[in-house]
Amino acid sequence: MKKLDNINTKILQLLTEDSRRSYQEIADTVNLSRSAVNKRINQMIDDGTIKRFTIEHTLEKAYSILLIKSDGCNCDIIFDKLCSIKEDFIFESLYGSVDSIARIATIEHCRLYEIKNMLMQMAEVEEVKTLPVMATHVKRSKK
Structure with missing residues (x-):
């Protein structure tokens, strides 16, 4: 990686704000x-200054986990119901003591209670536990 001039520094700043x-x-x-600009960016990629272009989404910020236990129904029914909420979320079907997990982009207790109640009104849902995430630690392997 070579030393950056003012223009490359500005290009990096702009790409960091919006890749x-x-x-x-x-x-x-x-x-x-x-x-x-294309030539400069390609050079920064080649010399390792730019390693990757990426996005930031709301789920990397404040989110909560919902643990959902159902009566063994197809989890797609629960996913479809969650699609009615305004928050971003990731939904996964599981095998084990809970049937699905949802990472929802909110830690507001009142909003979590509303979402939990919405799910509990479904005949297929037996239990919902809400877990606001306080901190996230990530370990990434080197490529």
Whole structure:
């Protein structure tokens, strides 16, 4: 990785803010042509300055886990019901003491209670436990 000049630093800043930003928009901001920006970004990829382009979603911020025990129904029914909520969520069917887990992008207790009650009104749902996540630790393997 080589030392960054002011323009590459600005390009990195813009991409960090929005990795989907168009090369033309970056070019307009740093007063270069689109092809010059393309060349600089490709060089930063080649020399390892840029390792990957990624997104940030709300589930990396504050979220809660719902543990859902059902009567053995197809979990798609529960997923379909959860699709009516406004919050982003990830839903997974499980095998074990609970049948599904939902990571919901909220830690607001009142909202969790509303979602829990909505699910508990379903004949197929036996129990819902809500667990607001206080901290997340991630270990990623080197590639």
